[in-house]
Amino acid sequence: MKVKPEDIVRRYHSAPAASRLTLLCGPNVTRCQALVEELVQPLAQSAERVDMTISDISDRPGRLNDEANSASLFGDKRFIVLRLNSGEAVRATAAIENLLASETSGDPVFIVAPGMGDKTALAKSIIKAPDALIATCYETTPEQATAAIMTMAKHEGLRLSREMAQEIAVLTSNDLVLARMEVEKIALYLDATPENPQAPEADILLLLGAENDEEDINLLIHAALNGDANRLAQEIADARAQGISEIGLIRIMLRHLTKLAELRSKVDKGGNVDSVAGHPSVFFKEQKHFKRQLRIWSSAHIARLIERILQLEIAMKSSGQPDQVLLEEELLLIARKAASSR
Structure with missing residues (x-):
């Protein structure tokens, strides 16, 4: 299923068992990576992370599915993060299609594939799959960055003005990974939490030296x-x-x-x-x-x-x-x- 980047985290977290594969593609490298880290954050608290690259699967198309269906040493939950650099998605097609065709869903697999388009044969296969999600990450506009920063701030317990959110967007060139770091830094400085929300002063960015x-x-x-x-x-x-x-x-x-x-x-x-x-x-x-x-x-x-x-x-x-x-x-x-x- 194809979803919007801004919806994929909510969609996955609302029904994690429904998706065996989640793929982020498109030209915005840092956005792809940031979304994957958001997707796996709840899992990382209690599950084992297994990182893979194209070298792990190019000669063994079945390995991705094998990893998703193999138990950890201590029987703990696991999740797979496969990183594909530009141009490598084609070489990973057989492994991904093998995973989607498997009769057992196994542990969740997350793929970061910056540079891959959503019109390729592989993307179309993922879109058609009932148990897969795919989102294309384009460059973030100032308006999108401001809205995302406002949402980040709310989750961190910050009552951020729109003007300050716009300022953070400018300072980080609309890079949401860097923006999140700035928001978290402000929340830490103010000891803000959702239960104890704080409103930053206008000069806090200057104070913290972003x-x-x-x-x-x-x-x-x-x-x-x-x-x-x-x-x-x-x-x-x-x-x-x-x-x-x-x-x-x-x-x-x-x-x-x-x-x-x-x-x-x-x-x-x-x-x-x-x-x-x-x-x-x-x-x-x-x-x-x-x-x-x-x-x-x-x-x-x-x-x-x-x-x-x-x-x-x-x-x-x-x-x-x-x-x-x-x-x-x-x-x-x-x-x-x-x-x-x-």
Whole structure:
């Protein structure tokens, strides 16, 4: 069944046993990921999470269904999260169709497939399936972001004005993952809960430094993508001192890479780098960085970067190594690659 992104969490939580498969697709990478995390949040409290990628199923189409129907070591409940990077959905078709055709429903399976469209043969199969949900995540508009932030705030016990919700939307560029982090940060600061609602003062965003935090993260990202190793080392040291969220940085970097990929495609079609990077949609303070990165990174390399950053998030959840170490290693690798391509 095809549902709207804003309805899929409510639809699934109202009848979780009715859906063996839930898939998020479309161009908005962070929205797909954010919705999956919302979907699995109640399950994560008491069930075992099993993360899978295309490498787990490409040569064994039956493995996804096998995992969904196998018991955990201690007999606990489980759920499967399959992450498919751009272009990998086709390779996963046999595994997904095998799951849908199975006579036993097993544990729930959630698939994040950014880049996959809802007009493909696979999407049509999921839409027709009575026990599957699919939603397409397009780029979030300012109006949608504001409405979603108002809802987030209500659930966190915040009496947020529409003006403040709009301000959060602007600060986070309508990225609902980052917006949720800001809302949660405000609620934590005010000790707000649904039972003890609080109304934030107008200057709270300035006080908590939402804009400054993102600006600091952007400096770190630009240093890596520009191939500026010396600057990156300094920014990493500053990030350690400030305690910047590794997951927050990943989400901002994904948003930046998505924008870079969009601009790079215009260059590939004959656009001039200076003109493309100088478009009003690019914040004027960042235009020089986009110009440099468009000259360093090809479309293929940007796509690979997005895949690596998505895989990095999986590693953070499963490798057991400190998030900070994994992130810093990846940023240094990116900087070296950029420096060699200049």
